[in-house]
């Protein structure tokens with residue numbers, strides 16, 4: 083570039099509706115500076131205007147023109163002609179300055195201009211024509227989106243569980259739906275439910291489509307495979323790191339993906355819900371208990387599929403099974419006063435557990451640095467056109483996934499000593515709810531509750547459901563009977579102060 087040319091940089095964005103899709107002033111300046119550097123352009127002064135260009139009389143623009151007249155500079159760099167002028171007066175002034183030689187040239191990263199009669203003609207059209215504005219809008223919109231993406235902002239409609247906060251222009255968690263979506267992931271991760279089940283689950287919890295309908299099965303599957311929930315997002319096929327708060331861990335997401343991959347597209351034509359399906363096993367032969375509908379009632383029975391074993395066990399009606407399960411669940415309900423006392427203890431425990439495995443964290447940080455270096459080099463080879471885009475996108479996705487896993491390991495390591503606290507807290511939340519679940523008539527919720535208490539230990543023998551509860555619940559049941567909470571095993575590591583304390587509200 084000729085050294086005799088001195089440039090003014092001019093950036094403008096107004097609050098006009100038409101300017102809504104235009105790059106922010108920050109983005110314009112960033113792009114222009116980059117452009118200037120690349121083209122070896124010397125900028126003497128930057129002019130930044132926040133006014134509309136629809137009517138003449140912008141103070142900064144006028145100031146720039148008078149300085150051009152004085153010969154402080156002889157060229158202008160702007161994002162696009164529509165940033166300089168969108169009315170015939172301002173446009174005419176620019177063209178006049180070109181004609182008289184005060185302006186040697188204009189440069190626009192998104193518009194071709196040459197100071198020839200044809201070039202000036204094209205420029206006047208760009209200044210005056212709204213048609214041109216419309217044409218350039220789509221390119222500008224794309225630019226704006228790319229800028230957003232680079233900043234880690236998801237440029238599209240947010241998924242269920244999130245909200246666009248128009249006030250702060252950020253993406254925030256939706257207080258009511260976010261926990262439901264998380265629970266949906268957690269429940270599905272157990273591998274015991276179908277997508278259809280999750281659809282019912284969402285409907286029962288009051289999560290519907292924006293038209294108030296049950297969410298479509300395909301959308302539920304889409305939701306369960308959306309990286310947005312662990313903090314990344316996809317934009318035009320590429321994975322980006324988001325700035326929004328993740329709703330679930332990468333680990334949980336990966337678990338869900340594994341289950342989705344392993345699932346065959348089964349014909350799920352079951353119109354009638356069979357909520358207790360997959361919950362119980364036959365006490366006689368060990369086969370799963372299945373369900374069938376007869377005369378409007380759902381019956382549960384042994385699958386009897388083993389040819390060697392013709393199981394004699396009979397049928398149990400759903401209503402009957404419901405009563406039995408409710409009775410079982412009720413036994414494992416945590417008393418409210420105990421629950422709050424345990425929570426207080428838990429919090430104290432958490433405070434004392436500040437120590438962490440620093441060396442491990444350090445090591446992971448180094449590994450992350452290595453990946454970041456790889457990402458940088460990958461981008462460079464892509465920009466240098468050594469790498470095809472398809473290959474770049476694929477490799478980037480792999481590295482990004484690795485990076486996220488490492489970051490998560492750090493989080494886990496940092497709270498390693500207190501790792502049992504969170505599940506335990508969650509358990510308290512579950513256990514204190516059992517009484518209500520037993521009394522409610524949501525059979526789906528009862529199945530989930532029974533799974534939590536008994537795992538896969540529930541048997542159906544002679545039409546009676548029974549099973550041994552998992553360790554926390556069995557301890558709970560026996561200690562609540564004694565009236566004194568003394569967790570013996572399985573709840574906490576040996577180092578925990580919980581082992582040497584007995585929690586009993588009576589003793590406090």
Ligand SMILES: [Zn+2]
Pocket residue numbers: 364365366367368369384385386393394395
């Ligand atoms: Zn059987």
